[in-house]
Amino acid sequence: MTILQIQGLTFLRVKSIFAMVIVAVMVALGGSILFQSFAPIDNEAQQIALEEKCQKIATEGFKIQIKYSEINFDTMPKEDADTLKHLDDLWINDCVTKLPGEKIFEIAEKAEQDYFSGE
Numbered sequence: 001m002t003i004l005q006i007q008g009l010t011f012l013r014v015k016s017i018f019a020m021v022i023v024a025v026m027v028a029l030g031g032s033i034l035f036q037s038f039a040p041i042d043n044e045a046q047q048i049a050l051e052e053k054c055q056k057i058a059t060e061g062f063k064i065q066i067k068y069s070e071i072n073f074d075t076m077p078k079e080d081a082d083t084l085k086h087l088d089d090l091w092i093n094d095c096v097t098k099l100p101g102e103k104i105f106e107i108a109e110k111a112e113q114d115y116f117s118g119e
Helices: 003-038 044-065 078-096 101-117
Strands: none
Touching: 044 078, 044 101, 078 101
């Protein structure tokens, strides 16, 4: 083999590797765009509304829980027990499953602070 043939083969290898890299980048970008089009849009207004709803749930639940030294649905008045069960279900289904853990703790702490500050 001559030097020109070796250089030609090397140039072809570099060219094919470069082409494969370009294709890989294009596929990755296309996949990212496709994934983003199917992912739900983060709607800040919906997030704020959910956080406000969860704050109300936490506040109401805390008001009931603070009345009792121990939560025992069998010994609590039926109305409080039913309300607390309902609030617990809402808290789990609407808040814990949809908000990040940090936000859940912030909401719970705010409910406690608001109660003890008289708000």
